[in-house]
Structure formats: structure tokens, C-alpha cells
Amino acid sequence: MQDELKDWVINEIETRELKGLCGVADLRKVYNNLIKPQKEEVKKVCSDFAIDLDNGCVVSIGIALPEHAIESIDRGWKDYVEEYKRVNEILNQLASEIAAKVNGYAVGATINIGKNFDSVYYRLAILSHVTSAEQAGLGMRGKNNLLVTKEYGSAVRLASVITGKNLKRDGVFEEYLCAGCYECLKICQTLNKKNYVEDCWEIIKLRSEQLGADVCGLCLKACYENGKWRRL
Numbered sequence: 001m002q003d004e005l006k007d008w009v010i011n012e013i014e015t016r017e018l019k020g021l022c023g024v025a026d027l028r029k030v031y032n033n034l035i036k037p038q039k040e041e042v043k044k045v046c047s048d049f050a051i052d053l054d055n056g057c058v059v060s061i062g063i064a065l066p067e068h069a070i071e072s073i074d075r076g077w078k079d080y081v082e083e084y085k086r087v088n089e090i091l092n093q094l095a096s097e098i099a100a101k102v103n104g105y106a107v108g109a110t111i112n113i114g115k116n117f118d119s120v121y122y123r124l125a126i127l128s129h130v131t132s133a134e135q136a137g138l139g140m141r142g143k144n145n146l147l148v149t150k151e152y153g154s155a156v157r158l159a160s161v162i163t164g165k166n167l168k169r170d171g172v173f174e175e176y177l178c179a180g181c182y183e184c185l186k187i188c189q190t191l192n193k194k195n196y197v198e199d200c201w202e203i204i205k206l207r208s209e210q211l212g213a214d215v216c217g218l219c220l221k222a223c224y225e226n227g228k229w230r231r232l
């Protein structure tokens with residue numbers, strides 16, 4: 001079932017003229033790597049948490065952002081905003097369809113935080129897509145706190161599906177994919193701060209009014225264009 005499911009996901013992504021990744025993670029391993037508010041949310045969405053934690057999985061889906069979208073970051077952002085929204089819609093649709101297939105819970109690509117950040121972000125996020133994707137073998141967390149994949153660097157958007165079904169798991173990526181080249185940190189000092197998520201959100205909110213979307217992507221672009229991940 002796991003291979004059929006992955007083939008189906010990749011095919012669905014390719015029919016939309018995009019490229020994608022899919023893997024399956026052990027739910028317990030994902031859970032153990034979440035922060036406390038997310039652990040509480042995962043407990044709530046599991047049908048039987050104790051059983052699901054023993055048997056369950058997280059299906060991780062990634063869609064690569066097209067190059068023209070990445071190029072438009074900090075150059076008007078128009079294509080990035082359009083593709084960001086389109087890719088999120090596709091991820092949400094696929095996550096819902098997978099959830100129906102595996103009797104699971106779809107965790108969409110984005111969350112609607114509104115104007116209040118605080119603890120709302122962590123509660124609504126339910127789980128970290130990067131943690132799921134790491135455990136599902138899609139890539140590893142880079143210094144920009146985004147997933148770095150072998151195929152597309154950080155230019156990947158993610159969604160996840162939590163299921164109690166016992167699917168075959170993929171292994172964690174053994175290779176070190178983030179080169180530690182600091183290109184992402186050079187473009188954004190915020191990443192050096194302990195509470196970088198809050199500061200990042202403030203920057204995104206300011207730009208949001210102008211662009212009509214909660215986007216930034218500067219650290220993604222810096223990694224995609226100048227990061228040393230390609231040479232590893």
C-alpha cells in the first residue's frame with residue numbers, strides 16, 4: 001500500500017506539472033521530536049492515541065516550488081505569491097484525499113494565524129511538517145529551519161497526514177544535506193535569534209499587507225540559489 005500511495009501522490013503532483021516527494025514516517029518518532037503544544041494537538045487528533053502511537057505513521061508530502069516563482073522573491077514576489085497559493089491548495093487537496101484513503105487526519109500546508117501570533121501558532125500548527133518530512137526521509141532541517149532536500153534544496157512546501165495505519169516506514173536521511181554555508185543566515189539576521197519564529201512572523205506580517213499573502217522566502221531563495229547543498 002505504501003508504494004502505491006507514494007506513486008499515486010507523485011503522479012498527482014506531476015499531472016499538475018510540478019515535482020514532488022512523498023515518504024512515510026513513524027508516528028512515535030515524529031511525536032517524540034515535537035514541541036509540547038504540538039504533542040497535545042497530535043493527541044487530540046488521534047482516534048486512539050495509545051494505539052496510534054504504537055502502530056501509526058505520518059505521510060509526508062512535498063511539492064517543489066517552480067524556479068520562476070523562486071526568482072520572483074524580492075523582485076515583486078508576484079509569481080512566488082501565486083505559486084505559493086497554488087502549491088498550498090494542491091497540498092491541502094492531496095492531504096485530504098490521502099486522509100480519506102488511510103482513515104487519517106490531514107494537516108494542511110498553511111495555518112491561518114490571524115493577527116495573534118503568541119502560542120496560537122504552535123497550537124494551530126498541530127505538528128511540524130519539517131519534523132515529519134525529516135522522519136519520512138525527504139530531507140533534513142537546514143540552518144534556515146526549512147527542510148533541505150537533495151533534489152530541490154529548501155524550495156519545497158509540505159503537508160502531512162497522521163494515520164493510525166501501520167504502513168511501511170521510510171528511513172531517515174543519512175547524508176548531511178545542509179552544507180552549513182550560512183547563505184541563509186547572511187540574508188536574514190533573524191535566523192540567528194533564539195525566538196526567531198516570532199520575529200520572522202513580524203516581518204512576514206508587515207509584507208503581507210502589501211503582497212496579500214503571508215510570505216517572505218528570502219532564506220529559501222538564498223539557499224536555493226547560493227546554498228552549497230547542490231554540491232554535496
Ligand code: SF4
Pocket residue numbers: 187188190191199200201203204216217218219220
Ligand atoms: S522567512 Fe524571511 S523573515 Fe523569516 S527567517 Fe526566512 S528570510 Fe527571515
Ligand code: SF4
Pocket residue numbers: 142143144145148154177178179180181182183184185222223224226227228229
Ligand atoms: S543556505 Fe547553506 S546553511 Fe542555509 S540551509 Fe541552505 S545549505 Fe544550509
